[in-house]
Amino acid sequence: MALIVQKYGGTSVGTTERIRNVAAKVKKERDRGNDVIVVVSAMSGETNRLISLAAEIDENPAPREMDVLVSTGEQVTIALLSMALQKLDCDARSYTGGQIRILTDNAHSKARILDISGKAVREDLNAGRVVVVAGFQGVDEHGNITTLGRGGSDTTAVAMAAALKADECQIFTDVDGVYTTDPRVEPRARRLNKITFEEMLEMASLGSKVLQIRAVEFAGKYSVPLRVLSSFEEGEGTLITFEDEVMEEAKISGIAFNRDESQLTVRGVPDQPGIAYKILGPIADANVEIDMIVQNTSQDGTTDFTFTVHRNDYQKALGVLNQVSNDLGGREVKGNDGIVKLSLVGVGMRSHAGIASKMFKALSDEGINICMISTSEIKISVVVDEKYLELGVRSLHETFDLQQA
Ligand code: ASP
Ligand code: MG
Numbered sequence: 094m095a096l097i098v099q100k101y102g103g104t105s106v107g108t109t110e111r112i113r114n115v116a117a118k119v120k121k122e123r124d125r126g127n128d129v130i131v132v133v134s135a136m137s138g139e140t141n142r143l144i145s146l147a148a149e150i151d152e153n154p155a156p157r158e159m160d161v162l163v164s165t166g167e168q169v170t171i172a173l174l175s176m177a178l179q180k181l182d183c184d185a186r187s188y189t190g191g192q193i194r195i196l197t198d199n200a201h202s203k204a205r206i207l208d209i210s211g212k213a214v215r216e217d218l219n220a221g222r223v224v225v226v227a228g229f230q231g232v233d234e235h236g237n238i239t240t241l242g243r244g245g246s247d248t249t250a251v252a253m254a255a256a257l258k259a260d261e262c263q264i265f266t267d268v269d270g271v272y273t274t275d276p277r278v279e280p281r282a283r284r285l286n287k288i289t290f291e292e293m294l295e296m297a298s299l300g301s302k303v304l305q306i307r308a309v310e311f312a313g314k315y316s317v318p319l320r321v322l323s324s325f326e327e328g329e330g331t332l333i334t335f336e337d338e339v340m341e342e343a344k345i346s347g348i349a350f351n352r353d354e355s356q357l358t359v360r361g362v363p364d365q366p367g368i369a370y371k372i373l374g375p376i377a378d379a380n381v382e383i384d385m386i387v388q389n390t391s392q393d394g395t396t397d398f399t400f401t402v403h404r405n406d407y408q409k410a411l412g413v414l415n416q417v418s419n420d421l422g423g424r425e426v427k428g429n430d431g432i433v434k435l436s437l438v439g440v441g442m443r444s445h446a447g448i449a450s451k452m453f454k455a456l457s458d459e460g461i462n463i464c465m466i467s468t469s470e471i472k473i474s475v476v477v478d479e480k481y482l483e484l485g486v487r488s489l490h491e492t493f494d495l496q497q498a
Contacts, residue, residue, distance in 0.1 A: 095260040096128045096218070100228065100250035103137035104267045105324035106170050109177075115324065116177035118265075119223055123183055128218045130257065132228045132250040133174055135166025140243070156201035160230075160240045164190070167227035167246070175225050185223040188213070190230035190238075195249065197231035197239045204231060204239035206248065209256035226253060247308035255315035262312065262319050263330075264304060269323035270331035271296065271303055273495040274348040278486045281496035285346060287332045292346045295438045295472050309333065336440055344441030344448060345493040348486050351434040354384070355407040356464065356476060357414055358399040361424025364391035372398055372417055379413050381406040384434075385467045385476065395424070399465060401476060404430050432464060433482045436474040437489060449473050455492040461485055 099122065101115050115131075122129050134140075143163050147154045154162075171187035178185035193213055197204035217224045228246025231239050241248050247264060254262035270284040271293065288296070290313035297306045303321055312319045312333065322330025362368055369388065376383060381402050389397040402410045407430040418426045442448045452473055456463060461484065465476040477485055490496060 094126050094128065096130070096257060097122055098130045098132065098250050098254040098257070098259045098262045099265060100132040100246060100263065101134065101265045101324055102246065102267070103134040103139070105265050106133055106135075106174065107137040109173065111324075112170070112173050113177050113180075115265075116174060116181055116183070118324070119174075119178060120181050120183045123223060130214065130218075130224045130226060130253055130259070131174065132226045132246055132253060133167060133170040134228050134246040135163075136170055139166040139169070157237055160201045160238050164227070164230040164238050164240055167229055171225045171227045175223075178223055178225070183223060184221055185225055186217055187225040187227075189227045190249070191232040191236070193226060195231035195252070197233055197241070199233040199235075199237065199239065201237075202240055203242045204233070206231060206241070206252045209252055211257045214253075214257060242305075242307070244305040245307075247305040248311060251308045251312045251315075251317055251319065254317045255311065259317065262317050264308075264319065264321050265324035266303065266321060267323065267325065268303060268321070269326055269328050270321050271333070271347075273346065274486055274490055275350070278350070278483055279348075279490045279496075282490070283495060283497045285331050286329065287334060288346055289336050289440050290333055291336070291471055292438050292440060293333045295436065296347055296349045344445045345437055345439035345495065346441075347438050347495065348489050348493075349436045349438055350482060350486055351436075352479065352482065353404040354401050354432050354434050354476065355404045355410075355430035356399060356401050356428065356432050357407075357410055358397060358427045359414055359418045359423045359425075360397045360427070361395045362398065362418070362421050364394055364396040368396070368421070369398070371421060372414070373400070375413050375417050376400075376402070376410055379409055381410045381413070385465055385474070387465055387467075401432070401434070401465070429464075431479045432476050433479045434474050434476050435482070435485045435489065436472050437493070438472050440471050442473070443470055451492060452489060455488050456485060459484055459488050461488075 106112050175185040175187040194210045196208040197206050214224050228249040272282040274282045276282040293309050319333040320330050384401045386400045411428050414426050461481045463475045467474050
């Protein structure tokens with residue numbers, strides 16, 4: 094007998110009919126003889142509705158009250174789901190985060206889980222009950238309600254699975270798994286049967302928004318096998334697991350991309366110790382996150398720096414950079430907020446040479462100019478003009494044989 098944690102997101106519990114559908118799926122798992130803990134989100138749209146109610150009263154409400162408010166969405170779902178399970182003669186009990194003491198720090202609206210006491214849950218499971226837990230919420234040491242950040246129910250599910258040493262944590266959502274790339278860009282994208290935690294983190298942080306990143310990190314850290322699957326269709330979904338368990342011998346798992354990039358360059362700054370700090374320090378101080386950084390080898394004692402930031406931060410970063418360049422006697426500042434980043438992701442590239450050159454050839458065959466390149470152990474990223482995003486993704490997808498058979 095296994096212990097399975099299942100998490101159903103907002104669209105999966107969006108109506109009472111869908112809640113009944115979830116209850117049927119949970120019961121099916123019980124009937125297989127497994128113990129089940131179910132973590133649910135608020136019904137779809139509910140969290141946003143609550144947030145806008147608050148905005149009608151105060152543009153800047155107290156974070157503590159905000160958490161009391163938005164945590165109610167999940168409380169509705171746990172009660173309705175438990176009722177639906179009981180109606181199917183499946184014994185079930187609902188709990189808020191506070192009731193089972195999901196202890197968090199006191200950072201309202203972005204709290205971190207510190208500890209979960211599995212005791213009450215264990216007793217229920219032993220008594221043959223399904224335990225239904227409100228996602229996204231906990232309590233701090235003083236009993237104040239906290240929430241974990243948007244999409245936080247994923248993290249609740251993984252944390253429950255880790256605390257109770259579950260055999261698998263299944264995230265049911267409206268997609269049927271993790272794909273080789275975004276099917277809206279490449280219709281021939283293929284669902285992956287397995288992917289490693291490392292790859293998933295690269296894919297997720299690059300914009301394949303299937304799971305909350307924090308949940309993936311958490312699952313990797315506590316060795317919780319994670320599966321993403323559809324609540325509407327039958328299927329195996331995608332298992333996120335460890336490298337030695339990934340049997341598919343693909344070198345590359347997927348193509349991630351990020352549309353919202355911009356690039357800034359400062360030319361002709363003196364090449365001396367501390368220069369990178371003098372340029373990038375003020376950017377960081379302005380709370381702008383820097384992604385790729387390139388420094389040229391120096392010529393005549395001067396050098397150039399290019400870096401990328403999120404497009405929303407472009408104007409701010411440009412302002413800071415102009416100021417810094419003036420102070421340092423730089424020759425010119427240039428920027429481009431019409432660029433995107435394409436990344437090839439795969440643990441297989443560790444043991445295979447020639448992946449980068451194959452990638453660059455594919456792009457050059459399409460006449461796509463590469464503006465910047467950066468690499469890590471399991472990823473090669475290039476910056477290109479935004480007009481090449483679709484073409485670039487499709488040609489790489491084809492070059493690395495990722496399309497459906
Ligand atoms: N209901 C919360 C949200 O919409 C948490 C979640 O759905 O995971 O962000
Ligand atoms: Mg979600």
